Amino acid sequence: MIKAVLFDFDGTLLDRDASVKVFINKQYERLHKWLSHIPKETYISRFIELDSRGYVWKDKVYHQLINEFRITGITMEDLLNDYIIEFKHSCVPFEGLTNMLENLKKNHFMLGMITNGKGQFQMDNIIVLGIEHYFQTILISEWENMKKPNSLIFKKALENLNVLPSESIFVGDHPVNDVKAAQQIGMKSIWKKDDQWEDVEADYIIDELSQIPTIILK
Structure with a gap:
């Protein structure tokens, strides 16, 4: 589950x-x-x-x-x-971002974020989108001194949420840093399509953020 x-x-x-x-x-x-x-x-x-x-x-x-x-x-x-x-x-959010997060929150899912990048720079971008309050944990590589696809940053996020890999799913656009890295520690994965990549072996593939709640609530 x-x-x-x-x-x-x-x-x-x-x-x-x-x-x-x-x-x-x-x-x-x-x-x-x-x-x-x-x-x-x-x-x-x-x-x-x-x-x-x-x-x-x-x-x-x-x-x-x-x-x-x-x-x-x-x-x-x-x-x-x-x-x-x-x-x-x-900063431009993808369409349906807030509605998707609201839907997951309404259904009592815990939410986390793992992003590579400069700490305050990334946090400023997250805050300007008005979404930081949806997440119980946000890990940014500069502040964590490790970055995706390092499995330790995924494990730390799961520890912060107090969930097992088998109880979690990761959504990302990069086939290695996101999809494969999450799968390697036992998480399910959702690949958000990016035209730069082909033949990505994810558990689920989406075009739009609005598809995420439907997948998870099956």
Whole structure:
């Protein structure tokens, strides 16, 4: 019997691809004084490419942008600080996020979150979506000194919820960091489809967050 549902954040609850596009568009406008010599679409597309869907921290991204586009008058640290401070104002949730969490809460499931990333940065993004109060435990890799797919971070979340792996299910978009990592410690898994991957061997596969309660309440 499933007692707890645990989630990844980026790409699962947060539509990170959409959020990045909103942010980098705003950043270009906000810092236009120093970026105006670069075509807007060029700056946006190169940032997205270098960002590699969040797997490259932005100090490296901005260092590369400054070198490539010969940006002057503003430093890598300035650009990075802008990202850290402003990104949360561009966060876009996936459709049906709050309704899905409300449904699970109404049915008395315990909820947890495990996300890789910078501690306060990720927490700020979670808070701006207004969802932090739904979760009994939130583990962020920087604060835990370990990250997915390390099984220890999954085990710690389950200990915090006081549930067994067999009593829990993990929802994520990454086939290794989320799906396989959860399965390896005995959890069920739900893969939230991502066009980047194919043939992911999860227990369940979904397109929309609204499908999650239906699966768990079977």
